[in-house]
Amino acid sequence: MTVTLSYREVAGPLLYMFPGQGSQQVGMAEELAEVYPDARAVFSEADDVLDVALSRICFEGPEDLLTDTINAQPALFASSMAALCAIQAEVGYLPRPAPVPRPPLSAGHSMGEYTALAAAGCIDFADGLRLVRERGRLMKEAGAKQPGRMAAVIGLSEEVVAQVCAEVAEASGGVAQIANDNCPGQIVVSGDEDSIAAAMSGLEKAGARRVVPLAVSIAAHSPLMAPAASQLEATIETVEVRDPLAPLIGNTSGRPLDNAGEICQELNAQLTGSVKWTASMKYAVDAGVETAVEIGPGSVLTGLMRRIDRKGKRANVADAADVRKFCEQFK
Numbered sequence: 001m002t003v004t005l006s007y008r009e010v011a012g013p014l015l016y017m018f019p020g021q022g023s024q025q026v027g028m029a030e031e032l033a034e035v036y037p038d039a040r041a042v043f044s045e046a047d048d049v050l051d052v053a054l055s056r057i058c059f060e061g062p063e064d065l066l067t068d069t070i071n072a073q074p075a076l077f078a079s080s081m082a083a084l085c086a087i088q089a090e091v092g093y094l095p096r097p098a099p100v101p102r103p104p105l106s107a108g109h110s111m112g113e114y115t116a117l118a119a120a121g122c123i124d125f126a127d128g129l130r131l132v133r134e135r136g137r138l139m140k141e142a143g144a145k146q147p148g149r150m151a152a153v154i155g156l157s158e159e160v161v162a163q164v165c166a167e168v169a170e171a172s173g174g175v176a177q178i179a180n181d182n183c184p185g186q187i188v189v190s191g192d193e194d195s196i197a198a199a200m201s202g203l204e205k206a207g208a209r210r211v212v213p214l215a216v217s218i219a220a221h222s223p224l225m226a227p228a229a230s231q232l233e234a235t236i237e238t239v240e241v242r243d244p245l246a247p248l249i250g251n252t253s254g255r256p257l258d259n260a261g262e263i264c265q266e267l268n269a270q271l272t273g274s275v276k277w278t279a280s281m282k283y284a285v286d287a288g289v290e291t292a293v294e295i296g297p298g299s300v301l302t303g304l305m306r307r308i309d310r311k312g313k314r315a316n317v318a319d320a321a322d323v324r325k326f327c328e329q330f331k
Helices: 030-035 037-050 054-060 063-067 069-092 112-119 125-145 158-172 193-205 223-236 260-270 277-286 300-308 320-330
Strands: 014-018 105-108 148-154 176-183 186-192 210-213 291-295 313-317
Touching: 014 112, 014 300, 030 037, 030 054, 030 069, 030 320, 037 054, 037 069, 037 125, 054 063, 054 069, 063 069, 069 112, 069 125, 069 291, 069 313, 069 320, 105 112, 105 277, 112 125, 112 260, 125 223, 148 193, 158 176, 158 186, 158 193, 176 193, 176 277, 176 300, 186 193, 186 223, 193 210, 223 260, 277 300, 291 300, 300 313, 313 320
Parallel strands: 014 105, 014 291, 291 313
Antiparallel strands: 148 186, 148 210, 176 186
16 A cells, blocks of 8 residues: 655645554544545555454454554554545545645654654555554563653653753663653653652652653653664564655654655664654744644644644544545645
Protein backbone atom coordinates (compact mmCIF):
# COMPACT_ATOMS: atom_id res chain seq x y z
CA MET A 1 0.00 0.00 0.00
CA THR A 2 1.35 3.42 -0.99
CA VAL A 3 -0.16 6.60 0.39
CA THR A 4 1.14 10.01 -0.61
CA LEU A 5 0.12 13.13 1.26
CA SER A 6 -1.49 15.70 -0.99
CA TYR A 7 -3.96 18.56 -0.86
CA ARG A 8 -5.58 21.07 -3.18
CA GLU A 9 -4.01 24.48 -3.60
CA VAL A 10 -7.21 26.09 -2.26
CA ALA A 11 -6.57 24.58 1.16
CA GLY A 12 -3.67 26.90 1.96
CA PRO A 13 -0.63 25.94 4.07
CA LEU A 14 -1.54 22.72 5.85
CA LEU A 15 -0.04 20.49 8.53
CA TYR A 16 -0.99 16.86 9.06
CA MET A 17 -0.43 15.61 12.63
CA PHE A 18 -0.50 11.94 13.59
CA PRO A 19 -1.25 10.94 17.22
CA GLY A 20 0.86 8.67 19.37
CA GLN A 21 0.14 6.09 22.04
CA GLY A 22 -2.51 7.18 24.51
CA SER A 23 -5.01 8.29 21.85
CA GLN A 24 -6.29 4.76 21.23
CA GLN A 25 -9.91 3.95 22.00
CA VAL A 26 -12.07 0.90 21.39
CA GLY A 27 -14.11 1.35 18.22
CA MET A 28 -11.62 3.66 16.52
CA ALA A 29 -11.78 3.67 12.70
CA GLU A 30 -14.59 1.08 12.65
CA GLU A 31 -17.01 3.44 10.91
CA LEU A 32 -14.31 4.50 8.44
CA ALA A 33 -13.79 0.85 7.51
CA GLU A 34 -17.55 0.44 7.01
CA VAL A 35 -17.94 3.54 4.82
CA TYR A 36 -14.68 3.59 2.82
CA PRO A 37 -13.36 0.47 1.06
CA ASP A 38 -9.86 2.00 1.05
CA ALA A 39 -9.94 2.29 4.85
CA ARG A 40 -11.24 -1.26 5.15
CA ALA A 41 -8.34 -2.44 2.97
CA VAL A 42 -5.90 -0.90 5.47
CA PHE A 43 -7.16 -3.19 8.23
CA SER A 44 -7.33 -6.25 5.98
CA GLU A 45 -3.69 -5.75 5.11
CA ALA A 46 -2.77 -5.10 8.74
CA ASP A 47 -4.42 -8.34 9.87
CA ASP A 48 -2.56 -10.27 7.18
CA VAL A 49 0.83 -8.64 7.73
CA LEU A 50 0.84 -9.10 11.51
CA ASP A 51 -1.12 -12.37 11.52
CA VAL A 52 -3.16 -10.82 14.32
CA ALA A 53 -6.82 -9.78 14.32
CA LEU A 54 -5.79 -6.14 14.72
CA SER A 55 -9.06 -4.90 13.21
CA ARG A 56 -11.06 -6.78 15.86
CA ILE A 57 -8.86 -5.38 18.63
CA CYS A 58 -9.43 -1.84 17.29
CA PHE A 59 -13.16 -2.21 16.70
CA GLU A 60 -14.20 -4.44 19.62
CA GLY A 61 -11.40 -4.40 22.20
CA PRO A 62 -11.40 -5.34 25.01
CA GLU A 63 -9.78 -2.15 26.24
CA ASP A 64 -6.99 -3.84 28.18
CA LEU A 65 -5.94 -5.75 25.05
CA LEU A 66 -6.01 -2.59 22.93
CA THR A 67 -4.03 -0.53 25.45
CA ASP A 68 -1.31 -3.17 25.72
CA THR A 69 1.70 -1.42 24.19
CA ILE A 70 2.36 -4.22 21.73
CA ASN A 71 -1.14 -3.75 20.25
CA ALA A 72 -1.74 -0.05 20.83
CA GLN A 73 1.07 1.08 18.57
CA PRO A 74 0.14 -0.85 15.40
CA ALA A 75 -3.56 -0.21 16.11
CA LEU A 76 -3.02 3.55 16.14
CA PHE A 77 -0.76 3.34 13.10
CA ALA A 78 -3.43 1.48 11.11
CA SER A 79 -6.28 3.71 12.34
CA SER A 80 -4.53 6.91 11.32
CA MET A 81 -3.59 5.46 7.94
CA ALA A 82 -7.21 4.40 7.43
CA ALA A 83 -8.35 7.97 8.11
CA LEU A 84 -5.78 9.30 5.65
CA CYS A 85 -6.93 6.82 2.98
CA ALA A 86 -10.53 7.89 3.59
CA ILE A 87 -9.58 11.54 3.03
CA GLN A 88 -7.87 10.71 -0.22
CA ALA A 89 -10.78 8.55 -1.35
CA GLU A 90 -13.24 11.37 -0.61
CA VAL A 91 -11.15 13.92 -2.46
CA GLY A 92 -10.86 11.48 -5.35
CA TYR A 93 -14.65 11.33 -5.60
CA LEU A 94 -14.88 15.02 -6.46
CA PRO A 95 -16.35 15.61 -9.93
CA ARG A 96 -13.89 18.15 -11.31
CA PRO A 97 -10.26 17.36 -12.19
CA ALA A 98 -7.77 18.01 -9.42
CA PRO A 99 -5.23 20.81 -9.64
CA VAL A 100 -1.60 19.80 -9.36
CA PRO A 101 -1.30 18.42 -5.81
CA ARG A 102 1.06 20.07 -3.40
CA PRO A 103 2.31 18.11 -0.38
CA PRO A 104 1.66 19.48 3.10
CA LEU A 105 3.97 19.52 6.07
CA SER A 106 3.55 16.58 8.46
CA ALA A 107 4.62 15.42 11.89
CA GLY A 108 3.77 12.59 14.27
CA HIS A 109 3.99 12.54 18.05
CA SER A 110 6.27 9.76 19.33
CA MET A 111 4.92 6.56 17.75
CA GLY A 112 2.91 8.79 15.41
CA GLU A 113 6.14 9.73 13.72
CA TYR A 114 6.11 6.30 12.07
CA THR A 115 2.66 7.07 10.66
CA ALA A 116 3.94 10.37 9.29
CA LEU A 117 6.83 8.52 7.67
CA ALA A 118 4.51 6.03 5.99
CA ALA A 119 2.22 8.83 4.84
CA ALA A 120 5.18 10.71 3.36
CA GLY A 121 6.30 7.63 1.42
CA CYS A 122 9.44 7.03 3.49
CA ILE A 123 8.44 3.50 4.52
CA ASP A 124 5.91 1.04 3.18
CA PHE A 125 2.72 0.49 5.14
CA ALA A 126 3.58 -3.14 5.86
CA ASP A 127 7.08 -2.25 7.06
CA GLY A 128 5.65 0.49 9.26
CA LEU A 129 3.25 -1.99 10.86
CA ARG A 130 6.05 -4.44 11.61
CA LEU A 131 8.26 -1.68 13.00
CA VAL A 132 5.68 -0.28 15.41
CA ARG A 133 4.64 -3.75 16.52
CA GLU A 134 8.28 -4.54 17.28
CA ARG A 135 8.76 -1.13 18.88
CA GLY A 136 5.85 -1.83 21.22
CA ARG A 137 7.12 -5.30 22.06
CA LEU A 138 10.63 -4.06 22.83
CA MET A 139 9.38 -1.17 24.95
CA LYS A 140 7.18 -3.51 26.95
CA GLU A 141 10.09 -5.91 27.43
CA ALA A 142 12.46 -3.11 28.50
CA GLY A 143 9.88 -1.84 31.00
CA ALA A 144 9.46 -5.29 32.49
CA LYS A 145 13.20 -5.70 32.98
CA GLN A 146 13.80 -2.19 34.31
CA PRO A 147 10.57 -0.51 35.41
CA GLY A 148 10.40 3.22 35.07
CA ARG A 149 8.05 6.06 35.78
CA MET A 150 6.63 9.06 33.95
CA ALA A 151 4.83 12.18 35.16
CA ALA A 152 3.15 15.18 33.58
CA VAL A 153 4.29 18.57 34.80
CA ILE A 154 1.85 21.47 34.46
CA GLY A 155 2.77 25.11 34.79
CA LEU A 156 6.56 25.19 34.56
CA SER A 157 8.84 26.19 31.71
CA GLU A 158 10.94 23.66 29.83
CA GLU A 159 14.09 25.28 31.20
CA VAL A 160 13.05 24.90 34.84
CA VAL A 161 11.92 21.29 34.37
CA ALA A 162 15.18 20.39 32.61
CA GLN A 163 17.22 21.98 35.40
CA VAL A 164 15.35 20.11 38.16
CA CYS A 165 15.71 16.81 36.31
CA ALA A 166 19.42 17.38 35.74
CA GLU A 167 19.98 18.16 39.42
CA VAL A 168 18.08 15.04 40.50
CA ALA A 169 19.91 12.80 38.02
CA GLU A 170 23.28 14.12 39.19
CA ALA A 171 22.41 13.62 42.86
CA SER A 172 20.90 10.16 42.43
CA GLY A 173 23.09 8.81 39.67
CA GLY A 174 19.84 7.69 38.04
CA VAL A 175 17.74 8.80 35.10
CA ALA A 176 15.41 11.79 35.04
CA GLN A 177 14.81 13.82 31.90
CA ILE A 178 12.18 15.50 29.78
CA ALA A 179 10.39 12.91 27.66
CA ASN A 180 7.91 15.21 25.91
CA ASP A 181 7.86 19.00 25.64
CA ASN A 182 4.23 18.98 24.51
CA CYS A 183 3.32 22.65 24.68
CA PRO A 184 4.11 25.66 26.87
CA GLY A 185 3.26 24.66 30.41
CA GLN A 186 2.81 20.93 29.72
CA ILE A 187 5.87 18.71 29.95
CA VAL A 188 6.30 14.99 30.62
CA VAL A 189 9.33 13.67 32.52
CA SER A 190 10.65 10.12 32.45
CA GLY A 191 13.22 7.99 34.24
CA ASP A 192 13.76 5.39 36.93
CA GLU A 193 11.23 5.19 39.75
CA ASP A 194 13.32 6.72 42.53
CA SER A 195 14.68 9.56 40.42
CA ILE A 196 11.29 10.55 39.07
CA ALA A 197 9.83 10.45 42.58
CA ALA A 198 12.54 12.88 43.66
CA ALA A 199 12.02 15.00 40.53
CA MET A 200 8.27 15.20 41.20
CA SER A 201 8.97 16.56 44.67
CA GLY A 202 11.51 19.03 43.31
CA LEU A 203 9.17 20.20 40.55
CA GLU A 204 6.40 20.86 43.07
CA LYS A 205 8.82 22.92 45.15
CA ALA A 206 9.86 24.78 42.00
CA GLY A 207 6.29 26.01 41.59
CA ALA A 208 4.56 23.51 39.30
CA ARG A 209 0.79 23.90 39.33
CA ARG A 210 0.40 20.12 39.18
CA VAL A 211 2.66 17.11 38.88
CA VAL A 212 0.63 14.09 37.83
CA PRO A 213 2.06 10.54 37.73
CA LEU A 214 1.12 8.68 34.56
CA ALA A 215 -0.35 5.18 34.63
CA VAL A 216 2.64 3.53 32.93
CA SER A 217 5.49 1.34 34.11
CA ILE A 218 7.95 2.22 31.35
CA ALA A 219 10.24 5.21 31.01
CA ALA A 220 9.62 6.11 27.37
CA HIS A 221 11.97 8.60 25.72
CA SER A 222 14.68 8.11 28.30
CA PRO A 223 17.98 6.20 28.48
CA LEU A 224 16.12 3.31 30.14
CA MET A 225 14.87 2.48 26.65
CA ALA A 226 18.43 1.98 25.37
CA PRO A 227 18.13 -1.85 25.16
CA ALA A 228 14.93 -1.50 23.14
CA ALA A 229 16.47 1.18 20.93
CA SER A 230 19.48 -0.99 20.17
CA GLN A 231 17.34 -3.94 19.10
CA LEU A 232 14.93 -1.74 17.16
CA GLU A 233 17.86 -0.21 15.27
CA ALA A 234 18.74 -3.68 13.96
CA THR A 235 15.16 -4.07 12.71
CA ILE A 236 15.15 -0.64 11.09
CA GLU A 237 18.26 -1.62 9.14
CA THR A 238 16.27 -4.40 7.44
CA VAL A 239 13.65 -1.93 6.13
CA GLU A 240 13.92 0.19 2.99
CA VAL A 241 13.78 3.83 4.07
CA ARG A 242 13.32 6.43 1.33
CA ASP A 243 13.64 10.20 1.11
CA PRO A 244 10.35 11.89 2.07
CA LEU A 245 7.91 12.88 -0.68
CA ALA A 246 6.64 15.65 1.58
CA PRO A 247 8.31 17.82 4.23
CA LEU A 248 8.46 16.01 7.56
CA ILE A 249 9.38 17.42 11.00
CA GLY A 250 11.41 15.17 13.30
CA ASN A 251 10.58 14.66 17.00
CA THR A 252 14.07 14.87 18.46
CA SER A 253 15.20 17.93 16.49
CA GLY A 254 12.02 19.88 15.81
CA ARG A 255 13.39 20.40 12.31
CA PRO A 256 12.68 18.89 8.87
CA LEU A 257 14.07 15.48 7.96
CA ASP A 258 15.30 15.82 4.40
CA ASN A 259 16.58 12.38 3.48
CA ALA A 260 16.56 8.69 4.36
CA GLY A 261 19.80 8.94 6.35
CA GLU A 262 18.38 11.63 8.62
CA ILE A 263 15.19 9.61 9.06
CA CYS A 264 17.11 6.53 10.20
CA GLN A 265 19.11 8.64 12.66
CA GLU A 266 15.86 10.09 14.00
CA LEU A 267 14.23 6.69 14.52
CA ASN A 268 17.35 5.37 16.24
CA ALA A 269 17.44 8.36 18.60
CA GLN A 270 13.73 8.64 19.23
CA LEU A 271 13.20 5.97 21.91
CA THR A 272 15.82 7.46 24.24
CA GLY A 273 15.52 11.11 23.18
CA SER A 274 12.96 13.76 24.01
CA VAL A 275 9.98 14.59 21.81
CA LYS A 276 10.34 18.30 21.04
CA TRP A 277 6.74 18.83 20.05
CA THR A 278 6.58 22.51 20.96
CA ALA A 279 9.61 23.25 18.79
CA SER A 280 8.18 21.10 15.99
CA MET A 281 4.87 22.95 15.94
CA LYS A 282 6.55 26.35 16.20
CA TYR A 283 8.63 25.42 13.17
CA ALA A 284 5.42 24.58 11.28
CA VAL A 285 3.81 27.88 12.26
CA ASP A 286 6.94 29.83 11.28
CA ALA A 287 6.88 27.95 7.95
CA GLY A 288 3.44 29.45 7.26
CA VAL A 289 1.07 26.69 8.34
CA GLU A 290 -2.48 28.02 8.72
CA THR A 291 -4.42 24.79 9.30
CA ALA A 292 -3.34 21.87 11.50
CA VAL A 293 -5.26 18.63 11.05
CA GLU A 294 -5.02 15.68 13.45
CA ILE A 295 -5.53 12.48 11.46
CA GLY A 296 -6.56 9.57 13.65
CA PRO A 297 -8.39 9.02 16.93
CA GLY A 298 -8.60 11.63 19.66
CA SER A 299 -7.87 15.34 19.79
CA VAL A 300 -4.72 15.48 21.90
CA LEU A 301 -2.56 17.13 19.25
CA THR A 302 -5.11 19.74 18.19
CA GLY A 303 -5.42 20.67 21.88
CA LEU A 304 -1.67 21.07 22.17
CA MET A 305 -1.55 23.10 18.97
CA ARG A 306 -4.12 25.53 20.36
CA ARG A 307 -1.79 26.12 23.29
CA ILE A 308 1.19 26.65 20.99
CA ASP A 309 -0.52 28.90 18.43
CA ARG A 310 -4.04 30.25 18.95
CA LYS A 311 -4.41 31.94 15.56
CA GLY A 312 -4.63 29.02 13.14
CA LYS A 313 -7.46 26.67 12.21
CA ARG A 314 -7.61 23.23 13.83
CA ALA A 315 -9.42 20.08 12.72
CA ASN A 316 -9.73 16.42 13.69
CA VAL A 317 -10.36 13.64 11.21
CA ALA A 318 -11.34 10.43 12.97
CA ASP A 319 -14.68 9.33 11.46
CA ALA A 320 -16.66 9.57 8.22
CA ALA A 321 -18.37 12.84 9.19
CA ASP A 322 -14.96 14.39 9.94
CA VAL A 323 -13.66 13.23 6.56
CA ARG A 324 -16.58 14.73 4.66
CA LYS A 325 -16.41 18.00 6.58
CA PHE A 326 -12.66 18.33 6.02
CA CYS A 327 -12.93 17.56 2.31
CA GLU A 328 -15.72 20.12 1.76
CA GLN A 329 -13.08 22.80 1.40
CA PHE A 330 -11.74 21.09 -1.72
CA LYS A 331 -15.05 21.28 -3.62
